[in-house]
Amino acid sequence: MVYCLCLAVVSSILAYSFIDKLKPLKGKFTSIEKWCEDMSGNICEYQIGKAKICIVQGDITEMDTDAIVNAANPSLMGGGGVDGAIHRKGGPKILEECKRIRATEYPNGLPTGKAVITTGGNLKAKYVIHTVGPVWRGGNQGEPELLAEAYRNSLKLAVSKGLKTIAFPSISTGAYGYPIEKACRVALTTVKEFLEKEDKLEKVVLVLFSQRDFEIYKEAARELLAN
Numbered sequence: 001m002v003y004c005l006c007l008a009v010v011s012s013i014l015a016y017s018f019i020d021k022l023k024p025l026k027g028k029f030t031s032i033e034k035w036c037e038d039m040s041g042n043i044c045e046y047q048i049g050k051a052k053i054c055i056v057q058g059d060i061t062e063m064d065t066d067a068i069v070n071a072a073n074p075s076l077m078g079g080g081g082v083d084g085a086i087h088r089k090g091g092p093k094i095l096e097e098c099k100r101i102r103a104t105e106y107p108n109g110l111p112t113g114k115a116v117i118t119t120g121g122n123l124k125a126k127y128v129i130h131t132v133g134p135v136w137r138g139g140n141q142g143e144p145e146l147l148a149e150a151y152r153n154s155l156k157l158a159v160s161k162g163l164k165t166i167a168f169p170s171i172s173t174g175a176y177g178y179p180i181e182k183a184c185r186v187a188l189t190t191v192k193e194f195l196e197k198e199d200k201l202e203k204v205v206l207v208l209f210s211q212r213d214f215e216i217y218k219e220a221a222r223e224l225l226a227n
């Protein structure tokens, strides 16, 4: 009985360290990637240059990256969706800084595609980068380029502040109505192209709130990020 128990414990330890050894290979071989994914749950990683893109399912307000990105609206005064969740959990310091930014830099509101940075307040992340994604108007009003700009300007701001890790929600795919199957391709290719040129960031996390959104991102990542 004791012998069987010991054998079970030892084989579990061996199995886990074996999975850990295989993890760096994820993204290179689709089958191992799929296998590791299944073993490690709701996370999926790709190496791009010196950095990792991690796709996870979860709540962005729980992320301990240096910064999390807020899908804000031009007023910067908070709102629903991820914006509301960030302000609720981060506390009043975030809004105070947003008000200061409105009073000084952007009296008419933050234009679509631009990004600004504030404290993370009570969040685990030290900073919140606020960006405004485009409202979906059918796809012929410059939406893809504006969405790419929102990702790019947030990444540039993180680098300019010396940050190493950053987490994004799926910008524009909630109240702003951008179809997620289209938006995820813009998000993934923009982050990938940025990391190929810029080697200062270590990790970009794409956080999907729902299981369905996570599956859509994973599927697109297999096509767009695996070499």
Ligand code: ADP
Residues within 6 Å of the ligand: 058, 059, 060, 061, 071, 072, 080, 081, 082, 083, 085, 133, 169, 170, 171, 172, 173, 174, 175, 176, 177, 178, 207, 208, 209, 210, 213
């Ligand atoms: P937008 O106005 O840019 O569409 P929303 O906040 O309405 O912004 O939605 C953007 C995405 O954020 C949606 O996919 C939504 O499911 C997701 N979302 C909402 N709350 C959270 C959260 N706490 N963590 C991560 N993603 C979230």
